Structures are given as C-alpha cells and as structure tokens.
C-alpha cells in the first residue's frame with residue numbers, strides 16, 4: 001500500500017502552433033488505502049492525470065511521488081501500479097488464466113504453482129473460477145471486466161489506477177459492479193485512483209472525489225461535502241441531477257434582486273457576501289417545497305410548465321411570473337415526492353428555504369455562502 005502525491009502537476013501537449021494545457025497545476029495527495037475518484041466533464045484532463053500517474057504520459061512540470069519517492073522518471077513497470085482500462089485490454093489469444101498470470105510471470109520469479117494458486121484465489125474472489133480456461137471472446141462484457149480486474153488484483157500492486165472501468169457495462173451490471181468494486185477495494189485496502197465522468201460513481205464510490213474542469217482542480221473533498229458545500233458554481237452544477245437552479249441576482253441592502261423576483265436574506269447570510277454585488281443564487285431542486293399558500297417572502301407564486309413523474313418522486317418545471325410566457329419566463333426545477341399531485345398549468349406556491357440556498361460570486365463563481 002502507498003500514498004500518492006501530485007505536486008503542481010502540469011501537462012501540455014503541442015498541437016501544431018497551439019499549446020494545449022491538459023492538466024493545469026494540479027496538487028493533491030491520496031492517503032494510504034484511500035479510494036479517490038477523479039471526476040469531470042469530457043476533456044477536463046482526467047485520463048491525462050491518471051496516465052501521468054501510471055507513467056504512460058510524461059509530466060511537463062511538477063512532482064509525482066508514490067510513497068514519498070519521486071517517480072517522475074521511473075518507468076511504468078517499475079512503479080508498482082496496476083491499471084484497469086475501459087476497454088479491458090485483455091489479450092485475445094490467451095485464456096483467462098494466462099491473461100491473469102502473464103504480468104506475474106513477466107515481473108516476478110515466483111514458481112508456476114505459486115502463480116497458479118494466486119490466480120485461482122483471485123478468480124474465486126471475483127466469482128470467475130469456472131471461466132479460467134476460456135478465451136476473452138467467449139465471455140460477456142461483465143465477465144471480461146472481472147478478468148481485467150483480476151489481472152490487476154493478482155499483481156498485488158501498491159496502487160490501482162482505473163480509467164472508466166465500468167462504462168462499457170449496461171446500467172444494471174454497472175450498479176452491481178460499483179458495489180463489488182467498493183467491497184473489493186475495502187477488503188484489499190489498496191490505494192485507488194478511479195477516473196469517471198459519471199457523477200453517480202463519484203458520489204457513491206469514493207472516500208473523496210477530486211473534481212476537474214479545464215485541467216484545473218476545482219475541489220477535493222468527501223462526496224457529501226462537495227455536494228452540500230461546493231467550492232464554486234461549477235462543482236455545484238456538476239453534481240446533482242437535475243442540476244442546481246441558478247439565478248443571476250444583485251445585492252441590494254438585505255435583498256437579492258433577480259429579474260423577476262426578490263429574495264430577502266438575513267444578516268448571517270449577508271455577512272458572508274463581503275463586497276460582491278453581482279451574485280448567483282443557487283438552490284437544489286430537492287430543497288424546494290410546494291406549500292399550501294404564500295405566507296412569507298421566501299415563497300413564490302408559480303405556474304407548473306411540465307411534470308415528469310419518476311415514480312417515487314416528480315420533477316416539476318415551474319416558472320415564476322404566472323402571467324409570463326413560459327418560453328421566456330425565469331424557470332425553477334423542483335423535485336417533489338411522487339404522491340403530490342400537480343399538473344401542467346396548475347398555480348402553486350414554491351418555498352425556497354433560506355437555510356438551503358447557495359450564493360456564488362457572479363464574476364469568479366466562487367462560493368460565498
């Protein structure tokens with residue numbers, strides 16, 4: 001097991017005359033045995049970060065250490081890591097057993113029967129013992145993924161690196177494998193960096209998540225902290241489905257003034273805002289409540305545009321001004337429980353509780369409250 005440290009890591013690529021900064025001054029450390037999920041939209045630099053840790057990509061600047069040893073120039077095969085790819089990358093002409101034992105035969109002097117024992121044990125752990133003599137082409141996608149995992153586990157590395165390992169599986173299998181991977185990682189206690197663009201994987205699997213955008217680290221913290229206390233508007237919008245509602249507002253005394261509504265704030269909230277006056281008010285859909293009638297200034301008369309029933313809950317699209325054209329009116333998305341009956345065209349009162357609001361600096365996106 002090992003710690004992993006990225007200190008001001010930058011990676012640039014040259015594309016003709018253009019310099020592409022794929023990873024921009026990223027610093028983070030991963031504890032011994034920790035499961036870190038690196039998440040972000042396409043092109044944010046997740047894979048490049050992982051490939052630098054793996055030694056598959058050179059580092060332009062910064063320092064990479066595994067267990068306090070600088071490994072910038074250490075070859076991939078000498079870093080004691082094992083990588084699992086989205087494509088599985090199994091050798092098609094080898095049996096499952098050979099796919100799993102190959103790495104050990106190449107990198108150790110262990111006797112054949114010891115390697116066989118380790119492969120059998122790992123096969124048992126992953127429930128693929130009866131597949132060991134088959135070729136990858138005779139396996140389902142889920143089974144191939146298990147073999148790819150088995151090949152990584154059997155090497156007993158210091159660090160697991162996983163690049164979107166579940167994205168080729170169907171939704172049900174992906175959910176099963178999510179749980180199983182977590183259990184395995186827990187049992188084995190191997191430091192793991194797991195790259196995904198899937199926020200469900202990020203929220204459910206990681207001890208902590210590192211959120212990247214445009215090559216820059218936006219936040220690194222536990223999934224719940226990132227969700228409830230996002231460092232900036234990007235993190236707030238990236239996590240959560242449906243996404244957080246945002247409204248451009250201006251601070252005027254003790255009120256946030258938007259295009260079609262005003263929202264009073266108390267002194268405690270006001271104190272967090274400092275000098276900024278161009279702000280963004282954020283509220284998560286599930287924090288909004290529909291109430292019987294309007295009784296305070298945090299409640300708004302609204303009209304229902306669309307209801308999407310999801311079973312246990314409904315996603316309701318509302319607009320503020322009851323007389324406005326829904327196409328042009330400021331809208332709000334609310335998630336309410338599935339038993340509340342609302343239909344398109346209904347007039348409702350929506351409560352935006354002050355203890356659930358987020359406020360961001362309108363210029364920098366930084367979270368202020």
Ligand code: ATP
Nearest residue numbers: 013015020022041042043044045046047048049197
């Ligand atoms: P995805 O989820 O789509 O795989 P990602 O977050 O893993 O995206 P990277 O693959 O790390 O993103 O790419 C980050 C940026 O670096 C992108 O703009 C990409 O086009 C660029 N990039 C990556 N590899 C190279 C390369 N070999 N040459 C030039 N540019 C590259």
